[in-house]
Amino acid sequence: MTNTQVTLLQIDNYGPWTVTPEPRREADLQTLQSRLYADVSQFVGNRGGYTFFTRFDNMIAVTNGLDLEDHRVLQESIGNRYPVTLSLGVATGTDPVHALSDATTRLQEAGSAQDEDRRECLEGRIIEDDHRTDEDVQIAHFDVINATGNYTDELNAFDTFIEIEQGYAELMRHMRYAHDSLSFFVGGDNVIVVCPDLGYDEYEEAIGHVEEAVDVSLQVGVGRGKSAHDAGFAAKHALETCRADGTRVELEWES
Ligand SMILES: Nc1nc2c(ncn2[C@@H]2O[C@H](COP(=O)(O)OP(=O)(O)OP(=O)(O)O)[C@@H](O)[C@H]2O)c(=O)[nH]1
Known part of the structure:
Protein backbone atom coordinates (compact mmCIF):
# COMPACT_ATOMS: atom_id res chain seq x y z
CA MET A 1 0.00 0.00 0.00
CA ARG A 132 8.50 3.43 6.07
CA THR A 133 8.30 0.55 3.56
CA ASP A 134 9.64 -0.26 0.08
CA GLU A 135 6.16 0.28 -1.39
CA ASP A 136 5.45 3.75 0.00
CA VAL A 137 5.92 5.61 -3.28
CA GLN A 138 4.65 4.67 -6.74
CA ILE A 139 5.93 6.73 -9.65
CA ALA A 140 4.98 6.46 -13.32
CA HIS A 141 7.32 7.97 -15.90
CA PHE A 142 5.40 8.73 -19.13
CA ASP A 143 7.03 9.64 -22.39
CA VAL A 144 5.70 10.47 -25.88
CA ILE A 145 6.56 7.65 -28.28
CA ASN A 146 9.08 8.82 -30.86
CA ALA A 147 8.60 12.51 -30.09
CA THR A 148 11.80 13.25 -31.98
CA GLY A 149 10.69 11.58 -35.24
CA ASN A 150 7.03 12.66 -35.06
CA TYR A 151 7.40 16.20 -33.74
CA THR A 152 10.87 17.60 -32.93
CA ASP A 153 12.40 16.86 -36.35
CA GLU A 154 9.18 17.54 -38.28
CA LEU A 155 7.31 20.56 -36.92
CA ASN A 156 8.51 24.00 -35.91
CA ALA A 157 9.54 24.15 -32.28
CA PHE A 158 6.41 25.96 -31.12
CA ASP A 159 4.00 23.56 -32.79
CA THR A 160 5.89 20.66 -31.21
CA PHE A 161 5.52 22.39 -27.85
CA ILE A 162 1.74 22.67 -28.39
CA GLU A 163 1.43 18.92 -29.17
CA ILE A 164 3.47 17.90 -26.13
CA GLU A 165 1.58 20.27 -23.84
CA GLN A 166 -1.78 18.95 -25.14
CA GLY A 167 -0.72 15.42 -24.24
CA TYR A 168 0.39 16.64 -20.80
CA ALA A 169 -2.81 18.62 -20.14
CA GLU A 170 -5.03 15.65 -21.03
CA LEU A 171 -2.94 13.16 -19.05
CA MET A 172 -2.73 15.43 -16.00
CA ARG A 173 -6.48 15.99 -15.84
CA HIS A 174 -7.30 12.31 -16.44
CA MET A 175 -4.80 11.01 -13.86
CA ARG A 176 -6.09 13.54 -11.32
CA TYR A 177 -9.81 12.81 -11.69
CA ALA A 178 -9.84 9.14 -12.77
CA HIS A 179 -6.84 7.82 -10.80
CA ASP A 180 -6.13 10.21 -7.86
CA SER A 181 -2.62 10.93 -9.17
CA LEU A 182 -0.46 14.05 -9.52
CA SER A 183 1.23 14.61 -12.91
CA PHE A 184 4.13 16.96 -13.57
CA PHE A 185 5.81 17.95 -16.83
CA VAL A 186 9.56 17.55 -16.32
CA GLY A 187 10.94 18.65 -19.70
CA GLY A 188 11.30 17.32 -23.23
CA ASP A 189 8.35 14.97 -23.73
CA ASN A 190 8.37 13.53 -20.21
CA VAL A 191 5.73 13.57 -17.50
CA ILE A 192 6.30 12.12 -14.02
CA VAL A 193 3.17 11.00 -12.19
CA VAL A 194 2.93 10.36 -8.45
CA CYS A 195 0.32 7.61 -8.00
CA PRO A 196 -1.54 5.59 -5.40
CA ASP A 197 -1.57 1.79 -5.90
CA LEU A 198 -2.41 1.46 -9.59
CA GLY A 199 -1.98 -1.57 -11.83
CA TYR A 200 -1.45 -2.39 -15.50
CA ASP A 201 -5.07 -1.83 -16.51
CA GLU A 202 -5.24 1.73 -15.16
CA TYR A 203 -2.10 2.77 -17.01
CA GLU A 204 -3.25 1.16 -20.25
CA GLU A 205 -6.61 2.89 -19.89
CA ALA A 206 -4.94 6.28 -19.32
CA ILE A 207 -2.73 5.91 -22.39
CA GLY A 208 -5.80 4.94 -24.45
CA HIS A 209 -7.71 7.94 -23.14
CA VAL A 210 -4.97 10.44 -24.09
CA GLU A 211 -4.58 8.88 -27.55
CA GLU A 212 -8.33 9.08 -28.14
CA ALA A 213 -8.68 12.64 -26.82
CA VAL A 214 -5.66 14.41 -28.34
CA ASP A 215 -3.95 11.85 -30.60
CA VAL A 216 -0.69 11.78 -28.62
CA SER A 217 0.85 8.30 -28.10
CA LEU A 218 2.44 7.57 -24.74
CA GLN A 219 4.45 4.80 -23.13
CA VAL A 220 4.98 4.44 -19.38
CA GLY A 221 7.40 2.80 -16.97
CA VAL A 222 6.24 2.40 -13.37
CA GLY A 223 8.31 1.84 -10.23
CA ARG A 224 7.84 1.50 -6.49
CA GLY A 225 10.19 2.44 -3.69
CA LYS A 226 10.81 3.76 -0.22
CA SER A 227 11.53 7.24 -1.60
CA ALA A 228 10.67 9.21 -4.73
CA HIS A 229 14.17 8.57 -6.04
CA ASP A 230 13.92 4.80 -5.56
CA ALA A 231 10.48 4.63 -7.22
CA GLY A 232 11.42 7.08 -9.99
CA PHE A 233 14.66 5.29 -10.77
CA ALA A 234 12.83 1.96 -11.06
CA ALA A 235 10.30 3.70 -13.34
CA LYS A 236 13.09 4.92 -15.62
CA HIS A 237 14.40 1.36 -15.95
CA ALA A 238 10.90 0.11 -16.75
CA LEU A 239 10.57 2.81 -19.42
CA GLU A 240 13.80 1.55 -20.99
CA THR A 241 12.13 -1.87 -21.21
CA CYS A 242 9.19 -0.25 -23.09
CA ARG A 243 11.67 1.31 -25.53
CA ALA A 244 13.57 -1.96 -26.01
CA ASP A 245 10.52 -4.25 -26.33
CA GLY A 246 8.04 -1.84 -27.95
CA THR A 247 5.55 -2.27 -25.07
CA ARG A 248 3.31 0.55 -23.82
CA VAL A 249 3.21 -0.24 -20.09
CA GLU A 250 5.94 -1.80 -17.92
CA LEU A 251 5.62 -2.32 -14.17
CA GLU A 252 9.11 -2.69 -12.73
CA TRP A 253 7.97 -5.11 -10.00
CA GLU A 254 6.45 -7.51 -12.53
CA SER A 255 9.48 -7.73 -14.82
N1 LIG B 1 13.31 15.07 -17.35
C1 LIG B 1 13.58 14.08 -18.18
N2 LIG B 1 13.60 14.31 -19.50
C2 LIG B 1 13.89 13.30 -20.33
C3 LIG B 1 14.19 11.99 -19.87
N3 LIG B 1 14.40 11.20 -20.94
C4 LIG B 1 14.26 11.98 -22.04
N4 LIG B 1 13.94 13.26 -21.68
C5 LIG B 1 13.62 14.40 -22.57
O1 LIG B 1 12.84 13.91 -23.65
C6 LIG B 1 13.39 14.34 -24.89
C7 LIG B 1 13.13 13.30 -25.94
O2 LIG B 1 13.88 12.13 -25.66
P1 LIG B 1 13.28 10.66 -25.83
O3 LIG B 1 12.01 10.58 -25.05
O4 LIG B 1 14.36 9.69 -25.50
O5 LIG B 1 13.02 10.64 -27.41
P2 LIG B 1 11.85 10.06 -28.28
O6 LIG B 1 12.07 10.58 -29.65
O7 LIG B 1 10.50 10.31 -27.67
O8 LIG B 1 12.15 8.52 -28.30
P3 LIG B 1 11.42 7.31 -27.49
O9 LIG B 1 11.16 7.81 -26.10
O10 LIG B 1 12.42 6.20 -27.52
O11 LIG B 1 10.15 7.00 -28.22
C8 LIG B 1 14.86 14.60 -24.56
O12 LIG B 1 15.38 15.61 -25.41
C9 LIG B 1 14.82 15.10 -23.13
O13 LIG B 1 14.50 16.48 -23.11
C10 LIG B 1 14.16 11.77 -18.45
O14 LIG B 1 14.38 10.66 -17.94
N5 LIG B 1 13.84 12.85 -17.66
Whole structure:
Protein backbone atom coordinates (compact mmCIF):
# COMPACT_ATOMS: atom_id res chain seq x y z
CA MET A 1 0.00 0.00 0.00
CA THR A 2 1.42 3.42 -0.92
CA ASN A 3 2.02 6.05 1.74
CA THR A 4 3.15 9.24 0.04
CA GLN A 5 4.56 12.18 1.96
CA VAL A 6 3.86 15.40 0.07
CA THR A 7 5.16 18.89 0.83
CA LEU A 8 3.61 22.07 -0.56
CA LEU A 9 6.18 24.87 -0.74
CA GLN A 10 4.77 28.38 -1.07
CA ILE A 11 6.74 31.63 -1.42
CA ASP A 12 5.47 34.00 1.29
CA ASN A 13 3.67 37.12 0.13
CA TYR A 14 5.31 36.83 -3.31
CA GLY A 15 2.66 38.67 -5.36
CA PRO A 16 3.07 41.98 -3.50
CA TRP A 17 6.88 41.56 -3.48
CA THR A 18 6.96 41.33 -7.30
CA VAL A 19 5.44 44.82 -7.58
CA THR A 20 6.96 46.63 -4.56
CA PRO A 21 7.95 49.44 -4.67
CA GLU A 22 7.21 49.11 -8.39
CA PRO A 23 6.99 46.15 -10.80
CA ARG A 24 10.30 44.25 -10.91
CA ARG A 25 12.01 43.30 -14.15
CA GLU A 26 10.49 40.07 -15.50
CA ALA A 27 13.87 38.53 -16.37
CA ASP A 28 14.95 38.98 -12.74
CA LEU A 29 11.79 37.25 -11.46
CA GLN A 30 12.32 34.36 -13.88
CA THR A 31 15.93 34.03 -12.74
CA LEU A 32 14.97 34.09 -9.06
CA GLN A 33 12.23 31.50 -9.56
CA SER A 34 14.41 29.07 -11.51
CA ARG A 35 17.35 29.41 -9.08
CA LEU A 36 15.02 28.86 -6.13
CA TYR A 37 13.61 25.77 -7.82
CA ALA A 38 17.13 24.49 -8.55
CA ASP A 39 18.18 24.92 -4.92
CA VAL A 40 15.04 23.28 -3.51
CA SER A 41 15.32 20.42 -6.02
CA GLN A 42 18.95 19.81 -5.03
CA PHE A 43 18.25 19.94 -1.28
CA VAL A 44 15.26 17.60 -1.50
CA GLY A 45 16.93 15.41 -4.16
CA ASN A 46 20.02 14.87 -2.01
CA ARG A 47 17.68 13.32 0.56
CA GLY A 48 15.89 11.06 -1.93
CA GLY A 49 12.91 13.35 -2.68
CA TYR A 50 11.57 14.84 -5.91
CA THR A 51 10.51 18.48 -6.33
CA PHE A 52 8.27 19.72 -9.15
CA PHE A 53 8.32 23.39 -10.15
CA THR A 54 4.56 23.47 -10.79
CA ARG A 55 3.76 27.24 -10.69
CA PHE A 56 7.18 28.26 -9.27
CA ASP A 57 5.55 30.38 -6.52
CA ASN A 58 3.95 27.10 -5.37
CA MET A 59 6.10 23.98 -5.71
CA ILE A 60 5.14 20.41 -4.84
CA ALA A 61 7.59 17.83 -3.50
CA VAL A 62 7.46 14.13 -2.64
CA THR A 63 9.44 14.11 0.58
CA ASN A 64 9.37 10.54 1.97
CA GLY A 65 12.61 10.33 3.99
CA LEU A 66 12.74 14.03 4.97
CA ASP A 67 11.77 14.84 8.55
CA LEU A 68 10.56 18.15 9.98
CA GLU A 69 14.12 19.17 10.90
CA ASP A 70 15.13 18.77 7.22
CA HIS A 71 12.21 21.03 6.27
CA ARG A 72 13.32 23.61 8.86
CA VAL A 73 16.90 23.60 7.56
CA LEU A 74 15.61 24.15 4.01
CA GLN A 75 13.56 27.15 5.15
CA GLU A 76 16.51 28.62 7.04
CA SER A 77 18.91 28.14 4.14
CA ILE A 78 16.54 29.74 1.61
CA GLY A 79 15.71 32.58 4.04
CA ASN A 80 19.43 33.31 4.46
CA ARG A 81 20.16 33.41 0.73
CA TYR A 82 17.06 34.78 -1.02
CA PRO A 83 15.02 37.98 -0.74
CA VAL A 84 11.92 35.77 -0.19
CA THR A 85 10.94 33.10 2.37
CA LEU A 86 9.09 29.78 2.09
CA SER A 87 6.18 28.34 4.04
CA LEU A 88 5.83 24.57 4.02
CA GLY A 89 2.84 22.27 4.55
CA VAL A 90 3.53 18.54 4.87
CA ALA A 91 1.02 15.67 4.85
CA THR A 92 0.88 11.94 4.16
CA GLY A 93 -1.66 9.55 2.71
CA THR A 94 -2.32 6.44 0.65
CA ASP A 95 -3.47 8.74 -2.13
CA PRO A 96 -1.15 11.61 -3.14
CA VAL A 97 -4.05 13.91 -4.12
CA HIS A 98 -5.43 13.66 -0.58
CA ALA A 99 -2.00 14.16 0.93
CA LEU A 100 -1.47 17.32 -1.13
CA SER A 101 -4.93 18.52 -0.28
CA ASP A 102 -4.18 18.12 3.46
CA ALA A 103 -0.81 19.88 3.07
CA THR A 104 -2.58 22.75 1.30
CA THR A 105 -5.24 23.06 4.01
CA ARG A 106 -2.51 23.30 6.67
CA LEU A 107 -1.00 26.33 4.93
CA GLN A 108 -4.35 27.93 4.15
CA GLU A 109 -5.30 27.67 7.82
CA ALA A 110 -2.01 29.29 8.83
CA GLY A 111 -2.82 32.33 6.68
CA SER A 112 -3.20 33.65 3.14
CA ALA A 113 -0.38 33.31 0.61
CA GLN A 114 -0.50 37.12 0.59
CA ASP A 115 -0.64 37.70 4.35
CA GLU A 116 2.32 39.88 5.48
CA ASP A 117 2.36 38.15 8.85
CA ARG A 118 2.49 34.55 7.58
CA ARG A 119 6.19 33.83 7.15
CA GLU A 120 8.19 30.60 7.22
CA CYS A 121 5.31 28.50 8.56
CA LEU A 122 6.00 24.81 8.91
CA GLU A 123 2.84 22.79 9.42
CA GLY A 124 2.04 19.11 9.26
CA ARG A 125 3.43 15.67 9.94
CA ILE A 126 5.81 13.17 8.39
CA ILE A 127 6.08 9.39 8.16
CA GLU A 128 8.31 8.17 10.98
CA ASP A 129 11.33 6.10 9.92
CA ASP A 130 10.07 2.87 11.49
CA HIS A 131 6.83 3.08 9.47
CA ARG A 132 8.50 3.43 6.07
CA THR A 133 8.30 0.55 3.56
CA ASP A 134 9.64 -0.26 0.08
CA GLU A 135 6.16 0.28 -1.39
CA ASP A 136 5.45 3.75 0.00
CA VAL A 137 5.92 5.61 -3.28
CA GLN A 138 4.65 4.67 -6.74
CA ILE A 139 5.93 6.73 -9.65
CA ALA A 140 4.98 6.46 -13.32
CA HIS A 141 7.32 7.97 -15.90
CA PHE A 142 5.40 8.73 -19.13
CA ASP A 143 7.03 9.64 -22.39
CA VAL A 144 5.70 10.47 -25.88
CA ILE A 145 6.56 7.65 -28.28
CA ASN A 146 9.08 8.82 -30.86
CA ALA A 147 8.60 12.51 -30.09
CA THR A 148 11.80 13.25 -31.98
CA GLY A 149 10.69 11.58 -35.24
CA ASN A 150 7.03 12.66 -35.06
CA TYR A 151 7.40 16.20 -33.74
CA THR A 152 10.87 17.60 -32.93
CA ASP A 153 12.40 16.86 -36.35
CA GLU A 154 9.18 17.54 -38.28
CA LEU A 155 7.31 20.56 -36.92
CA ASN A 156 8.51 24.00 -35.91
CA ALA A 157 9.54 24.15 -32.28
CA PHE A 158 6.41 25.96 -31.12
CA ASP A 159 4.00 23.56 -32.79
CA THR A 160 5.89 20.66 -31.21
CA PHE A 161 5.52 22.39 -27.85
CA ILE A 162 1.74 22.67 -28.39
CA GLU A 163 1.43 18.92 -29.17
CA ILE A 164 3.47 17.90 -26.13
CA GLU A 165 1.58 20.27 -23.84
CA GLN A 166 -1.78 18.95 -25.14
CA GLY A 167 -0.72 15.42 -24.24
CA TYR A 168 0.39 16.64 -20.80
CA ALA A 169 -2.81 18.62 -20.14
CA GLU A 170 -5.03 15.65 -21.03
CA LEU A 171 -2.94 13.16 -19.05
CA MET A 172 -2.73 15.43 -16.00
CA ARG A 173 -6.48 15.99 -15.84
CA HIS A 174 -7.30 12.31 -16.44
CA MET A 175 -4.80 11.01 -13.86
CA ARG A 176 -6.09 13.54 -11.32
CA TYR A 177 -9.81 12.81 -11.69
CA ALA A 178 -9.84 9.14 -12.77
CA HIS A 179 -6.84 7.82 -10.80
CA ASP A 180 -6.13 10.21 -7.86
CA SER A 181 -2.62 10.93 -9.17
CA LEU A 182 -0.46 14.05 -9.52
CA SER A 183 1.23 14.61 -12.91
CA PHE A 184 4.13 16.96 -13.57
CA PHE A 185 5.81 17.95 -16.83
CA VAL A 186 9.56 17.55 -16.32
CA GLY A 187 10.94 18.65 -19.70
CA GLY A 188 11.30 17.32 -23.23
CA ASP A 189 8.35 14.97 -23.73
CA ASN A 190 8.37 13.53 -20.21
CA VAL A 191 5.73 13.57 -17.50
CA ILE A 192 6.30 12.12 -14.02
CA VAL A 193 3.17 11.00 -12.19
CA VAL A 194 2.93 10.36 -8.45
CA CYS A 195 0.32 7.61 -8.00
CA PRO A 196 -1.54 5.59 -5.40
CA ASP A 197 -1.57 1.79 -5.90
CA LEU A 198 -2.41 1.46 -9.59
CA GLY A 199 -1.98 -1.57 -11.83
CA TYR A 200 -1.45 -2.39 -15.50
CA ASP A 201 -5.07 -1.83 -16.51
CA GLU A 202 -5.24 1.73 -15.16
CA TYR A 203 -2.10 2.77 -17.01
CA GLU A 204 -3.25 1.16 -20.25
CA GLU A 205 -6.61 2.89 -19.89
CA ALA A 206 -4.94 6.28 -19.32
CA ILE A 207 -2.73 5.91 -22.39
CA GLY A 208 -5.80 4.94 -24.45
CA HIS A 209 -7.71 7.94 -23.14
CA VAL A 210 -4.97 10.44 -24.09
CA GLU A 211 -4.58 8.88 -27.55
CA GLU A 212 -8.33 9.08 -28.14
CA ALA A 213 -8.68 12.64 -26.82
CA VAL A 214 -5.66 14.41 -28.34
CA ASP A 215 -3.95 11.85 -30.60
CA VAL A 216 -0.69 11.78 -28.62
CA SER A 217 0.85 8.30 -28.10
CA LEU A 218 2.44 7.57 -24.74
CA GLN A 219 4.45 4.80 -23.13
CA VAL A 220 4.98 4.44 -19.38
CA GLY A 221 7.40 2.80 -16.97
CA VAL A 222 6.24 2.40 -13.37
CA GLY A 223 8.31 1.84 -10.23
CA ARG A 224 7.84 1.50 -6.49
CA GLY A 225 10.19 2.44 -3.69
CA LYS A 226 10.81 3.76 -0.22
CA SER A 227 11.53 7.24 -1.60
CA ALA A 228 10.67 9.21 -4.73
CA HIS A 229 14.17 8.57 -6.04
CA ASP A 230 13.92 4.80 -5.56
CA ALA A 231 10.48 4.63 -7.22
CA GLY A 232 11.42 7.08 -9.99
CA PHE A 233 14.66 5.29 -10.77
CA ALA A 234 12.83 1.96 -11.06
CA ALA A 235 10.30 3.70 -13.34
CA LYS A 236 13.09 4.92 -15.62
CA HIS A 237 14.40 1.36 -15.95
CA ALA A 238 10.90 0.11 -16.75
CA LEU A 239 10.57 2.81 -19.42
CA GLU A 240 13.80 1.55 -20.99
CA THR A 241 12.13 -1.87 -21.21
CA CYS A 242 9.19 -0.25 -23.09
CA ARG A 243 11.67 1.31 -25.53
CA ALA A 244 13.57 -1.96 -26.01
CA ASP A 245 10.52 -4.25 -26.33
CA GLY A 246 8.04 -1.84 -27.95
CA THR A 247 5.55 -2.27 -25.07
CA ARG A 248 3.31 0.55 -23.82
CA VAL A 249 3.21 -0.24 -20.09
CA GLU A 250 5.94 -1.80 -17.92
CA LEU A 251 5.62 -2.32 -14.17
CA GLU A 252 9.11 -2.69 -12.73
CA TRP A 253 7.97 -5.11 -10.00
CA GLU A 254 6.45 -7.51 -12.53
CA SER A 255 9.48 -7.73 -14.82
N1 LIG B 1 13.31 15.07 -17.35
C1 LIG B 1 13.58 14.08 -18.18
N2 LIG B 1 13.60 14.31 -19.50
C2 LIG B 1 13.89 13.30 -20.33
C3 LIG B 1 14.19 11.99 -19.87
N3 LIG B 1 14.40 11.20 -20.94
C4 LIG B 1 14.26 11.98 -22.04
N4 LIG B 1 13.94 13.26 -21.68
C5 LIG B 1 13.62 14.40 -22.57
O1 LIG B 1 12.84 13.91 -23.65
C6 LIG B 1 13.39 14.34 -24.89
C7 LIG B 1 13.13 13.30 -25.94
O2 LIG B 1 13.88 12.13 -25.66
P1 LIG B 1 13.28 10.66 -25.83
O3 LIG B 1 12.01 10.58 -25.05
O4 LIG B 1 14.36 9.69 -25.50
O5 LIG B 1 13.02 10.64 -27.41
P2 LIG B 1 11.85 10.06 -28.28
O6 LIG B 1 12.07 10.58 -29.65
O7 LIG B 1 10.50 10.31 -27.67
O8 LIG B 1 12.15 8.52 -28.30
P3 LIG B 1 11.42 7.31 -27.49
O9 LIG B 1 11.16 7.81 -26.10
O10 LIG B 1 12.42 6.20 -27.52
O11 LIG B 1 10.15 7.00 -28.22
C8 LIG B 1 14.86 14.60 -24.56
O12 LIG B 1 15.38 15.61 -25.41
C9 LIG B 1 14.82 15.10 -23.13
O13 LIG B 1 14.50 16.48 -23.11
C10 LIG B 1 14.16 11.77 -18.45
O14 LIG B 1 14.38 10.66 -17.94
N5 LIG B 1 13.84 12.85 -17.66
